[in-house]
């Protein structure tokens with residue numbers, strides 16, 4: 511699992527670490543890391559430019575320039591605020607033969623030390639003017655300047671980084687925005703940090719959490735998933751959701767709804783009925799895709815919310831909650847619910863737009879509904895009501911296609927039925943969904959049914975990393 515820490519927590523941890531470290535030692539350690547990566551990117555070329563801001567981020571850049579000079583690299587610095595440039599860094603840089611200029615000359619690599627953790631807003635005009643002229647690859651110090659460290663939001667000009675070198679720990683920007691290749695330099699910060707503000711599952715975490723049958727298991731012991739999706743108008747949603755559920759775990763899948771014939775024809779291993787009340791016992795329900803929002807759909811939703819098992823509610827189920835808050839209020843508060851809106855569904859549900867801070871939006875909704883909230887997007891955010899947040903970055907944009915969400919909700923239902931902790935169920939499903947999308951697409955458009963069909967390959971791929 512990768513952790514990401516907010517600037518508030520990083521700054522507090524850095525203060526504690528600074529108090530027990532010789533002055534300047536942390537910055538030199540950090541900037542030595544920047545210089546090491548710079549040399550690697552230069553690959554024998556020898557011209558570097560520094561964009562140096564008024565704070566310690568600029569200090570890091572100047573010290574990196576100092577180390578690069580000692581390795582014979584020609585380094586030119588542009589000081590954006592000459593009177594406030596880091597004094598010790600600037601002195602060391604000059605001593606080592608670094609040049610200060612008002613414009614960057616032609617270089618092989620630019621080090622972005624404009625602003626780091628104390629950033630606010632987009633690049634200011636003077637910095638933006640220099641950045642606009644850059645043609646060489648950029649190595650960002652700590653984070654690409656102009657991008658918000660906590661939200662990854664860009665509200666104007668910002669640096670597009672080829673690579674980012676960060677220190678001590680990753681920050682939310684590294685999960686929420688494109689920072690290029692992110693490299694982490696250890697400065698001894700970990701012991702000072704609390705638990706992470708965001709987490710990102712890696713293949714090994716997903717493999718560890720994914721249900722694997724034991725020799726004593728049978729179709730019931732692994733969890734029976736109920737799918738309440740699709741309608742006479744939208745049978746495809748039922749076929750996709752059921753299929754994803756069938757492929758995600760080896761527990762049994764029951765389908766209940768108007769698309770029973772279509773589902774039975776495609777998935778003979780599922781148990782299909784036309785009515786929710788005949789479905790039989792399940793350990794979790796996945797409800798919503800293609801269900802419609804009329805009276806019979808509302809009754810289905812009421813039924814699953816009353817079943818005393820975890821529920822993944824998607825698509826039309828979310829719209830029904832938005833249209834008719836009584837439905838939600840009637841829910842047994844002990845029923846675990848995973849809500850999986852995209853931005854428009856979120857707006858309907860919450861009565862407000864997602865806005866730029868997607869993590870904060872997901873947390874607000876999780877808290878308001880006392881539910882796990884999975885906010886779909888290029889980066890999927892999963893928040894639980896306790897404040898834990900997992901992010902999952904998409905691996906390719908091809909899977910953003912019709913039916914893709916139906917597949918996701920079927921998988922989440924399966925994992926809930928298998929007893930996986932709800933936040934983890936949503937985050938693991940998002941991880942495997944993204945991977946399946948990438949495997950299926952392989953550089954070309956794909957229908958959601960191909961994504962669904964790639965679920966076993968994606969599970970095999972994450973499990974391949976476990977010893």
Ligand SMILES: NC(=O)C1=CN([C@@H]2O[C@H](COP(=O)(O)OP(=O)(O)OC[C@H]3O[C@@H](n4cnc5c(N)ncnc54)[C@H](OP(=O)(O)O)[C@@H]3O)[C@@H](O)[C@H]2O)[C@@H](O)CC1
Pocket residue numbers: 524525528536537540563564565566567568570624625626627628629630631632633634637651652656677697
């Ligand atoms: N603490 C430690 O242990 C370690 C810290 N380290 C390093 O310190 C960095 C944090 O440094 P920091 O706090 O000094 O501020 P920093 O981010 O350089 O900002 C400087 C000035 O930029 C300005 N500015 C703001 N927004 C702007 C914008 N959009 N566009 C342009 N300018 C903008 C703003 O100026 P002002 O508003 O004051 O005019 C602000 O004062 C951290 O990221 C890491 O690199 C490492 O060495 C490891 C050890």
Ligand SMILES: [K+]
Pocket residue numbers: 567622623624625626650651652653654655
């Ligand atoms: K920077």
